[in-house]
Amino acid sequence: MLLKIRHETRYTYDRPVDYALEKLRLRPLSSAVQTVSSWALEVEGGKIECGYSDHYGNHVDLISTDIGGTDLVVRVEGQVETSDTSGVFGSVYGRAPLWHFQQVTPLTTVGAAVEPFVSIVQGADTVLNGLHALSSAVIKAVPYAFGKTDATTTAEQALAVAAGVCQDHANIFIAAARAAGVPARYVSGYLLMDDRVDQDASHAWAEAHVDGLGWVGFDVSNAVAPDERYVRLAIGRDAADAAPISGMRLGPSDEAMVVTVQVQQ
Amino acid sequence: MIGKPSPFDEMQGPDGPRYPYATYGDWFAKQNNERLAKKTSEAEAFFRSTGITFNVYGQTDAEERLIPFDLVPRILSSREWTKLAKGIDQRVRAINAFLHDIYNRQEIIRAGIVPMELIAKNDAFLPQMIDFSPPGGVYTHIVGTDIVRTGEDDFFVLEDNARTPSGVSYMLENRETMLKMFPELFSKVKVQPVSDYPKELRRSLEGSAPKSCGGRPCVAVLTPGIHNSAYYEHSFLADQMGVELVEGHDLRVVGGHIAMRTTKGYKVIDVLYRRVDDEFLDPLTFNPNSLLGVPGIMDVYRAGNIAIANAPGTGVADDKAIYSYMPQIVEFYTGDRAILKNVETHRCSEPQSLQYVLDNLADLVVKEVHGSGGYGMLVGPAASKQELADFADKLRARPGNYIAQPTLSLSTVPIFTESGLAPRHVDLRPFALVSPTGVNIIPGGLTRVALTEGSLVVNSSQGGGTKDTWVLGD
DSSP, rough: OEEEEEEEEEEEEEEESSSEEEEEEEEOOOOOOOOEEEEEEEESSSEEEEEEOTTTTTTTEEEEEEEEEEEEEEEEEEEEEEEOOEEEESOOOOOOOOOGSOOOGGGGOOOTHHHHHHHHHHTTSSHHHHHHHHHHHHHSSBBBBSOOOTTTTHHHHHHHOBOOOOOHHHHHHHHHHHTTTOEEEEEEEOOOOOOSSSESSSSSEEEEEEEETEEEEBTTTTTBOOOEEEEEEESSHHHHHOOOOEEEEEEOOEEEEEEEEEEEE | TTOOOOBSSSSEEEOOOOOOOOHHHHHHSSSOOOHHHHHHHHHHHHHHHOOBOOOOOTOOOOOOOOOOOOOOOOOOHHHHHHHHHHHHHHHHHHHHHHHHHHHTTTTTHHTTTOOOHHHHOTTTOGGGGGGOOOOGSSSHHHHEEEEEEEEEEEEEEEEOOEEEEEEHHHHHHHHHHHHHHHHHHHHSSSSSTTHHEEEEEEEEHHTSSSSTTOOOOOOOEEEEOOTTTTHHHOOOOOOOHEEEEEGGGGGEEEETEEEEETTEEEESSSEEOOOHHHHHTTTSOOOTTTTOOTHHHHHHHHHOOOOSSSTTTHHHSHHHOOOOOOOHHHHHHHHHOOEEEEOOEEEEEEEHHHHHHHGGGGGEEEEETTOTTTTTOEGGGGOOOOHHHHHHHHHHHHHHGGGEEEOOOOEEEEEETEEEEEEEEEEEEEEEEETTTTEEESSSEEEEOOTTTTTOOOOGGEEEEEEEEEEBBB
């Protein structure tokens, strides 16, 4: 399936910014499940300082804002040819060892709230069945709701709020899978929704490593396995590692952010 | 003192001064004590005037203290040094190969030599260094290997100090002080110079610049600031190398490089000798609350546009659990047996070893795996029953946090006291510079001395002093 994507993030600062840096993980890579046929990154109000391949193999661009600027726009646009592998990404490995994806991160720390979800995986007859059961249990406990959580919300906190977005679902799934001994990771990317072109935001889902299959995807929010409607952007241990944009700003200004994402055939 | 042989004294042999000390011994015999006592206070005044002081962590009353200097040099023959230098060279190469392997293919884990848990559970392991080679392949541009001696030919490595070894300013200042106070001695004894260290350091750092750098590389020293205990050394080294001393807020990302603010605008830095710990190095990548670091430097680093000395994540090679595997690590990467011996080390993470350590606690030295500076360690023979019992509880609670070693009978070198020479235990920290073209070990180092009679703890933070270290020419 050929997917056309346009993703724009616009920051508006309430006073001129002297210095801000953003890490962009906004360049999808071609793999067994997708081929990037065209892709362009544009920055307004800032510039690309350097780019490199990070420790997960993600392509990262570091950008800086123009001195004294009040707006920053980051826009990517391109086309990606995808295929349906029933959620299986497979036995494809970077240099980051599997044990790295079993390590706890601040966003995926297991406490009393995540604990029962660990048992779901441990109690299942097979790992794969356990992970499917986990996925269903997470969306049941944390129904999709926009605006109740933010980028810093941990798995434990999202369960306490009992509402969240794809990022929260993935973080909870990952936390529980790891605690049950299954390597798991976070995938950021795009999803073509059947009923509309304009999306609320970019998407995220989880992958778990199952012996014999390799990495297997779980889109907890939509209770499906990622298929040809999905485009992968970046991977990491949690949302902090794989976020499409993360940055820091010096000075007292506040920012407002508007994101528009369009995915269409 | 039945059954306890006296320690090896490096100056006094059974029949008078040992060979390296022959000329010095003759000279010393002709000195009068009053003059030497006066020299000692002169030396102290000199150190105060240069401002060479350090802070002792955990002591609020003493902001800055002088590390006591003893005027009797520690002397090594050229033959002794050659062996040491060969051993350090081998070890440093192995450490660099180990670091590259750990952050790339992890062959040594696949080969079953170093257990995966030791890396996976190591806080000093930085995922951000995975799948990356630093400029020139160098991780540890500066290494300060701690060495102890127990006999004529018995040298042991105690620690590898591959992160940010400090103390080199003492090596240089101690020598300068000795040259000032006893110029006549240096015409009698042929001592290899150490004063080229800053020049060699700069050359070594320049040699490690990214390939893309055109012209003479720009080197700078990054310090956390004046409140750091080693600030004096940071400013001293920058000054001696003739490079800028900078703080995080002086730097920013400009044109894909790290650049420093100057009166003529921003100037690109090619090699940053940083004395800021990993965690605080880059708030964009590591601790977001750090005010000491340089946002974006890890991105610039991975893009290949700057060299960072020492590389982030080198700490994974120098904790005390990894130390216990160093003989195998050296053999794995160099194909040769380790020239320098390790001290026998019991890993308390292993149940059998833990039991042994608990049973023999009064005879052992127990250290925290990630500790340094002599903090949080137990010296069994010097501990009270209560201290032993308390430490045993700590061991049982977190065995993986500790290793134990036998109490070595460290060699002694005399110090000058009002009543004449008195033997005190010493260690040695030579400094090795690593660049893509090789390893350069400065003939000398920092000799630390325990000033209290019988004490084995030489750390400056625990009341140790220093000596000038002489390596004789042929």
